[in-house]
Amino acid sequence: MPTGPSIAGEDLRSVMQRVPSPVTVVTAAGRSEARGATIGSLTSVSLDPPLVSFNVEKDSQMHAVLAKASHFAVHLLADRQSELCQHFAVPDQSGPDQLAAVTYHTDTHGTPILESAPAVLQCHWHEAFAAGDHDIVVGRVTQLEERDEARPLLYYDQDYRSVSAPADSHSTG
Template structure:
């Protein structure tokens, strides 16, 4: 008995997750992408991880930059999630349009997010058609007054 990609995706869609946009800056441009595969990895040292699809345009620039910021989205940021997930939008232009501030690591972060977690690239691990990106957390901040944006069964939800 073999598992079809659609069966696998449907099973995974039953796991509710927060929504993040990972931003980065390489030597010439800034970019970002929507990521739902984000997770904490270690408290000591402070490490996080996410999966990065190998065939997307931001794969190589993000890894080459050596640093990134995980923006945990608030319930009001569904449109941002969709924009950073779209293959039809230039993410560099989007970041410029949003007038993002730069974090301690020099990477743009999204205003209005629940949290931002600024990282240096610690390690990358092959994960089939993805690269598992492990980041060492250098700075973190959060806004406790906001509520999260959630993703479940291919739809957004707020709590």
């Protein structure tokens, strides 16, 4: 139950643009359709058991597919793949149209696995939690594949970015 004054969602968005976010594409196969979505909220939840989470908008087509899927794949993207990210961010595109434009194979659960992703986490549905206009989806990582060590794609200040040199470290005497 909220206490105190409320802030506008746009005000929160403006501040959160200062926080770099990983950019991934999540794919899944429901009963009637396979599809993917660009997700900017991936986080590691637990190492034992190995769990990851991300947020998905309740009104999205991806939410409906994930709700019927037992498995999904999280594709970590390289800094050179912003066009792939933009492709899976188009809201009204059908699943078949999304997948026709990319090279992929399906795993034993029918989940599309994108060939170009530098790393893929294959997950079994673990749990979901309602969180406002989104659900927090938690998956148990059952397989992972590291294909290359490309620099990751990030979203920061309304644009796609790359990781640059390490920040200066300062010792405190």
